[in-house]
Amino acid sequence: MSPKIFSPEEKDAREQEMLDCARDIIKADGEVGLTIDKLVKKLPYSKGTVYNHFTSKEDILMALCHRHMTQMAELYVRALSFEGTSREKALAVHVGSLLQAKAHPDDFMMAITVKTAGCHDKASDARMQAHQHIEGKILTPIFNLFRTAYENNELTLPEGMAVEQLAFSSWSIDFGTQILLMGENRGCGLRTQLIVERELVNSINLLHDGMLWKPLAKDYDWKASIQRMKTEVFAKEMAIIKAAGIEMTV
Amino acid sequence: MSPKIFSPEEKDAREQEMLDCARDIIKADGEVGLTIDKLVKKLPYSKGTVYNHFTSKEDILMALCHRHMTQMAELYVRALSFEGTSREKALAVHVGSLLQAKAHPDDFMMAITVKTAGCHDKASDARMQAHQHIEGKILTPIFNLFRTAYENNELTLPEGMAVEQLAFSSWSIDFGTQILLMGENRGCGLRTQLIVERELVNSINLLHDGMLWKPLAKDYDWKASIQRMKTEVFAKEMAIIKAAGIEMTV
DNA sequence: ACCTGAACACCGTTCAAGT
DNA sequence: ACCTGAACACCGTTCAAGT
Numbered sequence: 395m396s397p398k399i400f401s402p403e404e405k406d407a408r409e410q411e412m413l414d415c416a417r418d419i420i421k422a423d424g425e426v427g428l429t430i431d432k433l434v435k436k437l438p439y440s441k442g443t444v445y446n447h448f449t450s451k452e453d454i455l456m457a458l459c460h461r462h463m464t465q466m467a468e469l470y471v472r473a474l475s476f477e478g479t480s481r482e483k484a485l486a487v488h489v490g491s492l493l494q495a496k497a498h499p500d501d502f503m504m505a506i507t508v509k510t511a512g513c514h515d516k517a518s519d520a521r522m523q524a525h526q527h528i529e530g531k532i533l534t535p536i537f538n539l540f541r542t543a544y545e546n547n548e549l550t551l552p553e554g555m556a557v558e559q560l561a562f563s564s565w566s567i568d569f570g571t572q573i574l575l576m577g578e579n580r581g582c583g584l585r586t587q588l589i590v591e592r593e594l595v596n597s598i599n600l601l602h603d604g605m606l607w608k609p610l611a612k613d614y615d616w617k618a619s620i621q622r623m624k625t626e627v628f629a630k631e632m633a634i635i636k637a638a639g640i641e642m643t644v
Numbered sequence: 645m646s647p648k649i650f651s652p653e654e655k656d657a658r659e660q661e662m663l664d665c666a667r668d669i670i671k672a673d674g675e676v677g678l679t680i681d682k683l684v685k686k687l688p689y690s691k692g693t694v695y696n697h698f699t700s701k702e703d704i705l706m707a708l709c710h711r712h713m714t715q716m717a718e719l720y721v722r723a724l725s726f727e728g729t730s731r732e733k734a735l736a737v738h739v740g741s742l743l744q745a746k747a748h749p750d751d752f753m754m755a756i757t758v759k760t761a762g763c764h765d766k767a768s769d770a771r772m773q774a775h776q777h778i779e780g781k782i783l784t785p786i787f788n789l790f791r792t793a794y795e796n797n798e799l800t801l802p803e804g805m806a807v808e809q810l811a812f813s814s815w816s817i818d819f820g821t822q823i824l825l826m827g828e829n830r831g832c833g834l835r836t837q838l839i840v841e842r843e844l845v846n847s848i849n850l851l852h853d854g855m856l857w858k859p860l861a862k863d864y865d866w867k868a869s870i871q872r873m874k875t876e877v878f879a880k881e882m883a884i885i886k887a888a889g890i891e892m893t894v
Numbered sequence: 895a896c897c898t899g900a901a902c903a904c905c906g907t908t909c910a911a912g913t
Numbered sequence: 914a915c916c917t918g919a920a921c922a923c924c925g926t927t928c929a930a931g932t
Contacts, residue, residue, distance in 0.1 A: 426762055440898045510756050555846055563847040570820025588812055596805055597813040604854030690917045
Protein backbone atom coordinates (compact mmCIF):
# COMPACT_ATOMS: atom_id res chain seq x y z
CA MET A 395 0.00 0.00 0.00
CA SER A 396 1.25 3.51 -0.65
CA PRO A 397 1.62 5.41 2.63
CA LYS A 398 -0.92 8.16 3.12
CA ILE A 399 0.41 11.73 3.23
CA PHE A 400 -1.59 14.41 5.00
CA SER A 401 -1.80 18.04 3.97
CA PRO A 402 -1.32 20.77 6.60
CA GLU A 403 -5.07 21.44 6.40
CA GLU A 404 -5.86 17.83 7.20
CA LYS A 405 -3.40 17.87 10.09
CA ASP A 406 -4.94 21.04 11.50
CA ALA A 407 -8.46 19.68 11.15
CA ARG A 408 -7.46 16.58 13.05
CA GLU A 409 -5.82 18.67 15.74
CA GLN A 410 -9.05 20.63 16.17
CA GLU A 411 -10.95 17.36 16.33
CA MET A 412 -8.70 16.18 19.13
CA LEU A 413 -9.09 19.46 20.99
CA ASP A 414 -12.87 19.34 20.61
CA CYS A 415 -12.83 15.88 22.13
CA ALA A 416 -10.57 16.97 24.99
CA ARG A 417 -12.87 19.91 25.66
CA ASP A 418 -15.88 17.60 25.80
CA ILE A 419 -14.18 15.30 28.28
CA ILE A 420 -13.23 18.23 30.52
CA LYS A 421 -16.77 19.57 30.31
CA ALA A 422 -18.09 16.16 31.38
CA ASP A 423 -15.50 14.96 33.90
CA GLY A 424 -13.58 18.08 34.87
CA GLU A 425 -9.96 18.89 34.27
CA VAL A 426 -8.62 15.97 36.31
CA GLY A 427 -10.93 13.71 34.30
CA LEU A 428 -8.99 14.36 31.13
CA THR A 429 -6.97 11.24 30.40
CA ILE A 430 -5.06 10.23 27.33
CA ASP A 431 -6.66 6.80 27.47
CA LYS A 432 -10.12 8.33 27.56
CA LEU A 433 -9.22 10.74 24.79
CA VAL A 434 -7.91 8.01 22.51
CA LYS A 435 -10.89 5.76 23.19
CA LYS A 436 -13.24 8.53 22.02
CA LEU A 437 -11.08 9.31 19.02
CA PRO A 438 -10.46 7.32 15.84
CA TYR A 439 -6.72 7.67 16.40
CA SER A 440 -4.11 5.96 18.51
CA LYS A 441 -2.01 7.31 21.33
CA GLY A 442 0.98 7.66 19.07
CA THR A 443 -0.95 9.88 16.70
CA VAL A 444 -2.10 12.13 19.54
CA TYR A 445 1.51 12.44 20.66
CA ASN A 446 2.40 13.28 17.10
CA HIS A 447 0.32 16.44 17.43
CA PHE A 448 1.00 17.33 21.06
CA THR A 449 4.22 16.94 23.03
CA SER A 450 2.41 16.21 26.29
CA LYS A 451 -0.87 16.37 28.13
CA GLU A 452 0.07 19.89 29.22
CA ASP A 453 0.58 20.80 25.59
CA ILE A 454 -3.04 19.83 24.97
CA LEU A 455 -4.19 22.02 27.86
CA MET A 456 -2.09 24.86 26.49
CA ALA A 457 -3.67 24.48 23.08
CA LEU A 458 -7.14 24.55 24.65
CA CYS A 459 -6.15 27.66 26.59
CA HIS A 460 -4.98 29.18 23.34
CA ARG A 461 -8.45 28.78 21.89
CA HIS A 462 -9.94 30.31 25.02
CA MET A 463 -7.65 33.32 24.80
CA THR A 464 -8.64 33.87 21.18
CA GLN A 465 -12.25 33.96 22.31
CA MET A 466 -11.34 36.46 25.02
CA ALA A 467 -9.63 38.73 22.50
CA GLU A 468 -12.77 38.76 20.40
CA LEU A 469 -14.93 39.39 23.45
CA TYR A 470 -12.83 42.35 24.58
CA VAL A 471 -13.04 43.96 21.16
CA ARG A 472 -16.80 43.62 21.44
CA ALA A 473 -16.71 45.13 24.94
CA LEU A 474 -14.71 48.10 23.71
CA SER A 475 -17.28 48.72 21.00
CA PHE A 476 -19.84 49.53 23.70
CA GLU A 477 -21.36 52.96 23.10
CA GLY A 478 -20.33 55.11 26.03
CA THR A 479 -17.55 56.96 27.84
CA SER A 480 -14.05 55.55 28.03
CA ARG A 481 -14.73 54.54 31.63
CA GLU A 482 -17.86 52.68 30.58
CA LYS A 483 -15.88 50.82 27.94
CA ALA A 484 -13.34 49.81 30.58
CA LEU A 485 -16.15 48.59 32.81
CA ALA A 486 -17.57 46.67 29.86
CA VAL A 487 -14.29 44.78 29.54
CA HIS A 488 -14.64 43.52 33.10
CA VAL A 489 -18.32 42.74 32.80
CA GLY A 490 -17.46 40.76 29.68
CA SER A 491 -14.64 38.99 31.48
CA LEU A 492 -17.04 37.94 34.22
CA LEU A 493 -19.83 36.84 31.90
CA GLN A 494 -17.38 34.77 29.88
CA ALA A 495 -16.14 33.07 33.05
CA LYS A 496 -19.72 32.43 34.16
CA ALA A 497 -20.68 31.04 30.77
CA HIS A 498 -17.55 28.87 30.46
CA PRO A 499 -16.30 28.08 33.97
CA ASP A 500 -14.08 25.25 32.73
CA ASP A 501 -12.19 27.63 30.47
CA PHE A 502 -11.62 29.98 33.34
CA MET A 503 -10.30 27.21 35.56
CA MET A 504 -8.05 26.07 32.74
CA ALA A 505 -6.56 29.54 32.41
CA ILE A 506 -5.56 29.31 36.06
CA THR A 507 -4.16 25.79 35.77
CA VAL A 508 -2.01 26.83 32.85
CA LYS A 509 -0.66 29.76 34.86
CA THR A 510 -0.10 27.70 38.00
CA ALA A 511 1.32 24.30 37.23
CA GLY A 512 4.50 23.50 35.36
CA CYS A 513 2.70 23.74 32.04
CA HIS A 514 5.15 26.29 30.71
CA ASP A 515 7.93 23.74 30.83
CA LYS A 516 6.11 20.84 29.26
CA ALA A 517 4.37 22.68 26.43
CA SER A 518 6.10 22.94 23.06
CA ASP A 519 8.01 26.08 22.16
CA ALA A 520 5.71 26.77 19.22
CA ARG A 521 2.74 26.72 21.57
CA MET A 522 4.41 29.15 23.95
CA GLN A 523 5.18 31.56 21.11
CA ALA A 524 1.57 31.47 19.99
CA HIS A 525 0.61 32.37 23.52
CA GLN A 526 2.72 35.50 23.59
CA HIS A 527 1.22 36.53 20.28
CA ILE A 528 -2.38 36.13 21.37
CA GLU A 529 -1.66 37.81 24.72
CA GLY A 530 -0.49 40.85 22.81
CA LYS A 531 -3.64 40.78 20.72
CA ILE A 532 -5.71 40.80 23.90
CA LEU A 533 -3.87 43.58 25.69
CA THR A 534 -3.13 46.06 22.92
CA PRO A 535 -6.69 47.41 22.44
CA ILE A 536 -7.08 47.71 26.21
CA PHE A 537 -3.84 49.64 26.53
CA ASN A 538 -5.09 51.89 23.74
CA LEU A 539 -8.29 52.60 25.64
CA PHE A 540 -6.33 53.70 28.71
CA ARG A 541 -3.95 55.77 26.60
CA THR A 542 -6.75 57.57 24.79
CA ALA A 543 -8.55 58.26 28.07
CA TYR A 544 -5.35 59.69 29.49
CA GLU A 545 -4.69 61.85 26.46
CA ASN A 546 -8.25 63.19 26.68
CA ASN A 547 -7.68 64.08 30.35
CA GLU A 548 -10.41 61.70 31.42
CA LEU A 549 -8.16 60.00 33.96
CA THR A 550 -5.18 61.01 36.07
CA LEU A 551 -1.87 59.19 35.91
CA PRO A 552 -0.13 59.08 39.30
CA GLU A 553 3.43 60.28 39.00
CA GLY A 554 5.81 57.55 37.95
CA MET A 555 3.08 55.33 36.49
CA ALA A 556 2.47 54.44 32.85
CA VAL A 557 -0.90 53.65 31.28
CA GLU A 558 0.12 50.01 30.94
CA GLN A 559 0.44 49.80 34.71
CA LEU A 560 -3.02 51.26 35.19
CA ALA A 561 -4.42 48.63 32.86
CA PHE A 562 -2.51 45.97 34.73
CA SER A 563 -4.07 47.06 38.02
CA SER A 564 -7.51 46.52 36.55
CA TRP A 565 -6.47 43.13 35.23
CA SER A 566 -5.14 42.11 38.64
CA ILE A 567 -8.24 43.00 40.59
CA ASP A 568 -10.41 41.33 37.96
CA PHE A 569 -8.41 38.11 38.07
CA GLY A 570 -8.02 38.13 41.84
CA THR A 571 -11.72 38.68 42.50
CA GLN A 572 -12.75 35.91 40.13
CA ILE A 573 -10.25 33.40 41.53
CA LEU A 574 -11.21 34.11 45.13
CA LEU A 575 -14.95 33.94 44.53
CA MET A 576 -15.42 31.54 41.62
CA GLY A 577 -15.77 27.84 41.98
CA GLU A 578 -16.06 26.00 45.24
CA ASN A 579 -16.56 28.73 47.79
CA ARG A 580 -19.49 26.82 49.23
CA GLY A 581 -20.02 28.18 52.69
CA CYS A 582 -16.43 29.22 53.28
CA GLY A 583 -17.35 31.24 56.33
CA LEU A 584 -16.86 34.93 55.68
CA ARG A 585 -17.04 34.56 51.96
CA THR A 586 -20.64 33.43 51.81
CA GLN A 587 -21.92 36.98 51.82
CA LEU A 588 -19.72 37.96 48.89
CA ILE A 589 -21.07 37.69 45.37
CA VAL A 590 -18.57 37.72 42.54
CA GLU A 591 -20.57 39.98 40.21
CA ARG A 592 -21.13 42.62 42.85
CA GLU A 593 -17.61 42.55 44.29
CA LEU A 594 -15.97 42.76 40.87
CA VAL A 595 -17.98 45.83 39.89
CA ASN A 596 -17.49 47.44 43.30
CA SER A 597 -13.74 46.85 43.16
CA ILE A 598 -13.38 48.14 39.63
CA ASN A 599 -15.37 51.22 40.54
CA LEU A 600 -13.10 51.89 43.51
CA LEU A 601 -9.98 51.38 41.43
CA HIS A 602 -11.17 53.62 38.60
CA ASP A 603 -12.21 56.24 41.13
CA GLY A 604 -8.66 56.06 42.43
CA MET A 605 -7.51 56.95 38.91
CA LEU A 606 -9.97 59.86 39.00
CA TRP A 607 -11.45 58.41 35.82
CA LYS A 608 -14.38 60.68 34.91
CA PRO A 609 -17.21 60.30 35.50
CA LEU A 610 -16.63 59.04 39.04
CA ALA A 611 -18.80 56.11 40.15
CA LYS A 612 -21.09 58.35 42.18
CA ASP A 613 -21.63 60.64 39.19
CA TYR A 614 -23.19 58.21 36.73
CA ASP A 615 -25.58 55.30 36.69
CA TRP A 616 -23.20 52.39 36.17
CA LYS A 617 -25.91 49.90 37.04
CA ALA A 618 -27.90 51.09 34.04
CA SER A 619 -24.74 50.91 31.92
CA ILE A 620 -24.22 47.28 32.88
CA GLN A 621 -27.79 46.40 31.97
CA ARG A 622 -27.25 48.05 28.59
CA MET A 623 -23.99 46.14 28.06
CA LYS A 624 -25.75 42.84 28.63
CA THR A 625 -28.18 43.42 25.82
CA GLU A 626 -26.06 45.48 23.44
CA VAL A 627 -22.72 43.62 23.42
CA PHE A 628 -23.00 40.49 25.56
CA ALA A 629 -26.29 39.01 24.38
CA LYS A 630 -24.46 35.84 23.34
CA GLU A 631 -22.92 35.23 26.76
CA MET A 632 -26.17 36.11 28.55
CA ALA A 633 -28.02 33.54 26.48
CA ILE A 634 -25.56 30.81 27.45
CA ILE A 635 -25.75 31.77 31.12
CA LYS A 636 -29.53 31.79 31.05
CA ALA A 637 -29.65 28.46 29.23
CA ALA A 638 -27.27 26.88 31.75
CA GLY A 639 -29.40 28.14 34.62
CA ILE A 640 -26.51 29.94 36.32
CA GLU A 641 -27.58 32.47 38.94
CA MET A 642 -26.76 36.07 38.16
CA THR A 643 -27.17 38.92 40.58
CA VAL A 644 -25.90 41.90 38.62
CA MET B 645 4.73 -8.36 72.45
CA SER B 646 2.30 -5.85 73.90
CA PRO B 647 1.09 -3.53 71.16
CA LYS B 648 2.40 0.01 71.46
CA ILE B 649 -0.16 2.72 72.13
CA PHE B 650 0.57 6.31 71.15
CA SER B 651 -0.57 9.37 73.05
CA PRO B 652 -2.18 12.27 71.14
CA GLU B 653 1.02 14.24 71.69
CA GLU B 654 3.09 11.51 70.07
CA LYS B 655 0.68 11.32 67.16
CA ASP B 656 0.82 15.06 66.63
CA ALA B 657 4.60 15.12 66.85
CA ARG B 658 4.77 12.44 64.18
CA GLU B 659 2.31 14.33 62.01
CA GLN B 660 4.52 17.41 62.24
CA GLU B 661 7.53 15.26 61.39
CA MET B 662 5.76 14.04 58.26
CA LEU B 663 4.79 17.57 57.28
CA ASP B 664 8.34 18.81 57.81
CA CYS B 665 9.54 16.07 55.51
CA ALA B 666 6.91 16.90 52.87
CA ARG B 667 7.87 20.56 53.07
CA ASP B 668 11.53 19.69 52.51
CA ILE B 669 10.71 17.58 49.46
CA ILE B 670 8.63 20.40 47.96
CA LYS B 671 11.39 22.88 48.66
CA ALA B 672 13.85 20.62 46.88
CA ASP B 673 11.81 19.16 44.01
CA GLY B 674 8.80 21.44 43.74
CA GLU B 675 5.18 20.64 44.32
CA VAL B 676 4.96 18.01 41.58
CA GLY B 677 8.05 16.40 43.08
CA LEU B 678 6.16 15.47 46.22
CA THR B 679 5.49 11.73 46.07
CA ILE B 680 4.26 9.35 48.72
CA ASP B 681 7.05 6.94 47.81
CA LYS B 682 9.67 9.65 48.26
CA LEU B 683 8.05 10.77 51.49
CA VAL B 684 8.00 7.27 52.95
CA LYS B 685 11.56 6.57 51.90
CA LYS B 686 12.75 9.64 53.82
CA LEU B 687 10.60 8.80 56.81
CA PRO B 688 10.93 6.00 59.40
CA TYR B 689 7.30 5.04 58.74
CA SER B 690 5.47 3.02 56.14
CA LYS B 691 2.87 4.11 53.63
CA GLY B 692 0.08 2.74 55.77
CA THR B 693 1.14 4.87 58.70
CA VAL B 694 1.21 8.00 56.57
CA TYR B 695 -2.30 7.20 55.35
CA ASN B 696 -3.28 6.72 58.97
CA HIS B 697 -2.56 10.42 59.52
CA PHE B 698 -3.72 11.83 56.19
CA THR B 699 -6.62 10.75 54.03
CA SER B 700 -4.84 11.57 50.77
CA LYS B 701 -1.96 13.45 49.21
CA GLU B 702 -4.22 16.48 48.95
CA ASP B 703 -4.87 16.22 52.67
CA ILE B 704 -1.13 16.56 53.23
CA LEU B 705 -1.03 19.65 51.02
CA MET B 706 -3.99 21.07 52.91
CA ALA B 707 -2.23 20.50 56.22
CA LEU B 708 0.86 22.25 54.88
CA CYS B 709 -1.30 25.11 53.71
CA HIS B 710 -2.80 25.25 57.17
CA ARG B 711 0.64 25.85 58.64
CA HIS B 712 1.27 28.55 56.07
CA MET B 713 -1.98 30.32 56.92
CA THR B 714 -1.11 30.28 60.60
CA GLN B 715 2.13 32.01 59.71
CA MET B 716 0.21 34.57 57.66
CA ALA B 717 -2.11 35.32 60.57
CA GLU B 718 0.87 36.01 62.78
CA LEU B 719 2.49 38.16 60.08
CA TYR B 720 -0.63 40.28 59.61
CA VAL B 721 -0.89 40.96 63.32
CA ARG B 722 2.68 42.16 63.16
CA ALA B 723 1.86 44.32 60.12
CA LEU B 724 -1.07 45.90 61.94
CA SER B 725 1.19 46.78 64.85
CA PHE B 726 3.12 49.14 62.56
CA GLU B 727 3.24 52.63 64.04
CA GLY B 728 1.31 54.86 61.68
CA THR B 729 -2.04 55.91 60.26
CA SER B 730 -4.74 53.33 59.54
CA ARG B 731 -3.90 53.59 55.85
CA GLU B 732 -0.25 52.89 56.57
CA LYS B 733 -1.25 49.83 58.57
CA ALA B 734 -3.31 48.58 55.64
CA LEU B 735 -0.37 49.13 53.33
CA ALA B 736 1.82 47.24 55.78
CA VAL B 737 -0.46 44.22 55.46
CA HIS B 738 0.17 44.10 51.72
CA VAL B 739 3.89 44.74 52.01
CA GLY B 740 3.98 41.88 54.49
CA SER B 741 2.00 39.66 52.18
CA LEU B 742 4.46 40.33 49.39
CA LEU B 743 7.58 39.85 51.51
CA GLN B 744 6.21 36.57 52.83
CA ALA B 745 5.55 35.35 49.29
CA LYS B 746 9.05 36.42 48.24
CA ALA B 747 10.63 34.71 51.24
CA HIS B 748 8.58 31.51 50.85
CA PRO B 749 7.56 31.21 47.17
CA ASP B 750 6.66 27.53 47.58
CA ASP B 751 4.12 28.35 50.26
CA PHE B 752 2.55 30.95 48.02
CA MET B 753 2.28 28.52 45.13
CA MET B 754 0.77 25.95 47.45
CA ALA B 755 -1.91 28.38 48.56
CA ILE B 756 -2.92 28.69 44.90
CA THR B 757 -2.86 24.95 44.26
CA VAL B 758 -5.09 24.35 47.23
CA LYS B 759 -7.55 26.93 45.93
CA THR B 760 -7.45 25.65 42.38
CA ALA B 761 -7.43 21.89 42.21
CA GLY B 762 -9.98 19.52 43.66
CA CYS B 763 -8.23 19.62 47.02
CA HIS B 764 -11.41 20.61 48.82
CA ASP B 765 -13.02 17.30 47.92
CA LYS B 766 -10.14 15.02 48.84
CA ALA B 767 -9.11 16.65 52.10
CA SER B 768 -10.64 15.39 55.35
CA ASP B 769 -13.56 17.23 56.88
CA ALA B 770 -11.59 18.00 60.02
CA ARG B 771 -8.93 19.65 57.90
CA MET B 772 -11.51 21.78 56.10
CA GLN B 773 -13.01 22.94 59.38
CA ALA B 774 -9.58 23.94 60.65
CA HIS B 775 -9.20 26.00 57.50
CA GLN B 776 -12.34 27.99 58.09
CA HIS B 777 -11.19 28.67 61.62
CA ILE B 778 -7.77 29.95 60.64
CA GLU B 779 -9.21 32.00 57.78
CA GLY B 780 -11.38 33.79 60.32
CA LYS B 781 -8.34 34.41 62.49
CA ILE B 782 -6.58 36.01 59.54
CA LEU B 783 -9.42 38.22 58.38
CA THR B 784 -10.94 39.47 61.64
CA PRO B 785 -8.16 41.91 62.61
CA ILE B 786 -8.08 43.24 59.05
CA PHE B 787 -11.83 43.81 59.05
CA ASN B 788 -11.40 45.60 62.36
CA LEU B 789 -8.82 47.92 60.85
CA PHE B 790 -11.19 48.90 58.06
CA ARG B 791 -14.08 49.33 60.48
CA THR B 792 -12.10 51.55 62.80
CA ALA B 793 -10.86 53.65 59.90
CA TYR B 794 -14.43 54.04 58.70
CA GLU B 795 -15.71 54.99 62.15
CA ASN B 796 -12.95 57.59 62.44
CA ASN B 797 -14.00 59.06 59.09
CA GLU B 798 -10.63 58.25 57.60
CA LEU B 799 -12.15 56.50 54.61
CA THR B 800 -15.40 56.77 52.65
CA LEU B 801 -17.76 53.85 52.20
CA PRO B 802 -19.49 53.92 48.79
CA GLU B 803 -23.22 53.56 49.22
CA GLY B 804 -24.32 49.95 49.46
CA MET B 805 -20.87 48.66 50.45
CA ALA B 806 -19.79 47.21 53.78
CA VAL B 807 -16.31 47.40 55.29
CA GLU B 808 -15.83 43.69 54.67
CA GLN B 809 -16.24 44.32 50.97
CA LEU B 810 -13.62 47.06 51.01
CA ALA B 811 -11.22 44.67 52.70
CA PHE B 812 -12.05 42.03 50.14
CA SER B 813 -11.20 44.42 47.30
CA SER B 814 -7.74 44.90 48.75
CA TRP B 815 -7.33 41.16 49.15
CA SER B 816 -8.34 40.57 45.54
CA ILE B 817 -5.91 43.02 44.02
CA ASP B 818 -3.14 41.72 46.26
CA PHE B 819 -3.76 38.11 45.28
CA GLY B 820 -4.31 38.92 41.60
CA THR B 821 -1.14 40.97 41.29
CA GLN B 822 0.99 38.33 42.94
CA ILE B 823 -0.43 35.49 40.87
CA LEU B 824 0.00 37.36 37.60
CA LEU B 825 3.54 38.50 38.33
CA MET B 826 5.03 35.82 40.56
CA GLY B 827 6.78 32.75 39.35
CA GLU B 828 7.53 32.03 35.74
CA ASN B 829 6.86 35.32 34.01
CA ARG B 830 10.19 35.03 32.25
CA GLY B 831 9.99 37.31 29.23
CA CYS B 832 6.25 37.00 28.77
CA GLY B 833 6.19 39.89 26.36
CA LEU B 834 4.36 42.84 27.84
CA ARG B 835 4.85 41.68 31.39
CA THR B 836 8.62 42.03 31.42
CA GLN B 837 8.43 45.70 32.36
CA LEU B 838 6.18 44.98 35.30
CA ILE B 839 7.71 44.39 38.73
CA VAL B 840 5.53 42.77 41.35
CA GLU B 841 6.64 44.96 44.27
CA ARG B 842 6.01 48.18 42.37
CA GLU B 843 2.71 47.14 40.80
CA LEU B 844 1.29 45.85 44.06
CA VAL B 845 2.02 49.11 45.88
CA ASN B 846 0.78 51.18 42.95
CA SER B 847 -2.45 49.20 42.76
CA ILE B 848 -3.10 49.34 46.48
CA ASN B 849 -2.49 53.08 46.45
CA LEU B 850 -4.98 53.53 43.61
CA LEU B 851 -7.56 51.37 45.35
CA HIS B 852 -7.18 53.12 48.69
CA ASP B 853 -7.36 56.49 46.95
CA GLY B 854 -10.64 55.28 45.46
CA MET B 855 -11.86 54.75 49.03
CA LEU B 856 -10.71 58.32 49.78
CA TRP B 857 -8.62 56.82 52.56
CA LYS B 858 -6.74 59.73 54.14
CA PRO B 859 -4.02 60.62 53.63
CA LEU B 860 -4.23 60.15 49.86
CA ALA B 861 -1.18 58.65 48.18
CA LYS B 862 -0.03 62.01 46.88
CA ASP B 863 -0.24 63.54 50.35
CA TYR B 864 2.24 61.37 52.22
CA ASP B 865 5.57 59.68 51.67
CA TRP B 866 4.49 56.05 51.35
CA LYS B 867 7.92 55.06 50.03
CA ALA B 868 9.45 56.15 53.31
CA SER B 869 6.73 54.26 55.19
CA ILE B 870 7.58 51.08 53.33
CA GLN B 871 11.24 51.44 54.18
CA ARG B 872 10.29 51.87 57.81
CA MET B 873 8.03 48.78 57.71
CA LYS B 874 10.89 46.67 56.45
CA THR B 875 13.06 47.43 59.43
CA GLU B 876 10.41 47.86 62.12
CA VAL B 877 8.07 44.91 61.52
CA PHE B 878 9.42 42.76 58.68
CA ALA B 879 13.06 42.40 59.64
CA LYS B 880 12.67 38.61 59.78
CA GLU B 881 11.30 38.33 56.24
CA MET B 882 13.85 40.80 54.87
CA ALA B 883 16.66 38.71 56.34
CA ILE B 884 15.37 35.56 54.62
CA ILE B 885 15.00 37.39 51.33
CA LYS B 886 18.49 38.84 51.56
CA ALA B 887 19.95 35.48 52.53
CA ALA B 888 18.24 33.78 49.58
CA GLY B 889 19.58 36.44 47.23
CA ILE B 890 16.14 37.32 45.87
CA GLU B 891 16.05 40.62 44.03
CA MET B 892 13.95 43.34 45.59
CA THR B 893 13.11 46.63 43.97
CA VAL B 894 10.91 48.28 46.53
C1' DA C 895 5.78 8.65 6.06
C1' DC C 896 2.75 7.72 9.28
C1' DC C 897 0.05 4.89 12.49
C1' DT C 898 -0.49 1.33 16.12
C1' DG C 899 -0.85 -0.45 20.70
C1' DA C 900 1.87 -3.26 23.74
C1' DA C 901 5.12 -2.22 27.12
C1' DC C 902 7.28 0.73 30.61
C1' DA C 903 7.92 3.57 34.48
C1' DC C 904 5.64 5.80 37.98
C1' DC C 905 2.27 7.02 41.40
C1' DG C 906 -1.73 7.17 44.85
C1' DT C 907 -4.31 4.03 47.59
C1' DT C 908 -5.69 -0.24 49.87
C1' DC C 909 -5.64 -4.16 52.83
C1' DA C 910 -4.41 -8.87 54.30
C1' DA C 911 -0.88 -10.32 57.11
C1' DG C 912 1.82 -9.51 60.87
C1' DT C 913 3.25 -8.13 65.88
C1' DA D 914 -4.10 -1.36 68.35
C1' DC D 915 -1.09 -0.26 65.17
C1' DC D 916 2.34 -0.99 61.49
C1' DT D 917 4.01 -3.05 57.14
C1' DG D 918 4.78 -3.42 52.29
C1' DA D 919 3.17 -6.22 48.55
C1' DA D 920 -0.39 -5.68 45.35
C1' DC D 921 -3.65 -3.02 42.58
C1' DA D 922 -5.50 0.24 39.51
C1' DC D 923 -4.43 3.92 36.77
C1' DC D 924 -1.95 7.13 33.92
C1' DG D 925 1.51 9.65 30.81
C1' DT D 926 4.96 8.50 27.50
C1' DT D 927 7.75 5.75 24.34
C1' DC D 928 9.04 2.97 20.50
C1' DA D 929 9.61 -1.36 17.88
C1' DA D 930 6.76 -3.30 14.62
C1' DG D 931 3.79 -2.70 11.07
C1' DT D 932 1.69 -0.83 6.41
